[in-house]
Amino acid sequence: METVLVLVVAFAVILLGAELFTNGIEWVGRKLDLAEGAVGSVLAAVGTALPETMIPLVAILLGGAVAADEVALGAILGAPFMLATLAMFVTGLAVLAYRGKRATGTTLAIDASVVGKDVRFFVLAYGIAIGAAFAPLDLWFVRPAVAVLLVALYALYVRAHFAAETAAGEADDLAPLRFHRLDRGGRRADPVVPRLRIVGVQVLAALACIVGGAVVFVDAVTSLSLGLGIGAAVLALVIAPVATELPEKFNSVLWVRQGKDTLAMGNITGAMVFQACLPTVVALLFAPEQWVIGPGSYLVFLSAGMAFAATAAVFLPMARRARLTARGLLVGGIFYAAYLIAVLVAVGVLG
Secondary structure (H helix, E strand, C coil): CHHHHHHHHHHHHHHHHHHHHHHHHHHHHHHHCCCHHHHHHHHHHHHHCHHHHHHHHHHHHHHCCHHHHHHHHHHHHHHHHHHHHHHHHHHHHHHHHCHHHCCCCCEECCCHHHHHHHHHHHHHHHHHHHHHCCCCCCCCCHHHHHHHHHHHHHHHHHHHHHCCCCCCCCCCCCCCCHHHHHCHHHHHHCCCCCCHHHHHHHHHHHHHHHHHHHHHHHHHHHHHHHHCCCCHHHHHHHHHHHHHCHHHHHHHHHHHHCCCHHHHHHHHHHHHHHHHHHHHHHHHHHCCCCCCCCCCCHHHHHHHHHHHHHHHHHHHHHHHHCCEEHHHHHHHHHHHHHHHHHHHHHCCCCC
């Protein structure tokens, strides 16, 4: 019962952090005159990707054991999979839930160039990263070279988003900054537009809530799973990524409710690019012996195949029809359910 209470409290803290973060990061874009793609796909995506990025970093760099490296591998591969499947599904449900309050109903009013750019970078980067897993360990130079290439690709991706022009009037409907009321001097100078310093304070406070809440949530889920007799493989492949992907899901739901669909989708697709590029670099450089497709790792790398398949199922119809709908996003749930069943069968929970 105590563990369940901790889960509820951690869940509430993550929700609070997500609300403060979405509000604050939009004001960052407004103050710095950034394009919507840079705000959603880069700033928001990187910020909310911190919790799941911490797991493989801690496991590989501080764990020092094969088991820790295996947990890290599951977390690294699990993050893009969860984003491409469950996060899309939850966002689709949010669109359906708020369809009566949205001007576009169940159709997402997105900037197709922003989302399309994210998807292309993700497929390219993740394809290169997974391709490196087929290289024999004897070719020791392949994985470091791929790591350098992935960092370069992400730098190009960030540059492309920050070079985009800001759409006129896109920040006119911003909600008041939550922390603006705490800045008496700033309110006297301008009762509506907050100072950049207080915007930064709110974003940092939000990240602290998100990261802290996610860490506590993962610990509680770990304790609960062990108490229920669920093995570490399920935890690494499914449970931990679900918990740490909560920020992306909550932020996207909040933006969907506000009708800011490009921010909602960019938050997810931008995180997919981030996860395909940077956390994989950690594995490629510090745990190269784990980044190998072969007996014992087929199940975890199957998640990468599911991520590619789900991405194609969601976004190829968008490319053909020039529109993205809630029903299209729900397809991600099918791939998530299929992989979950495969994992449970493999570890003996089912069948």
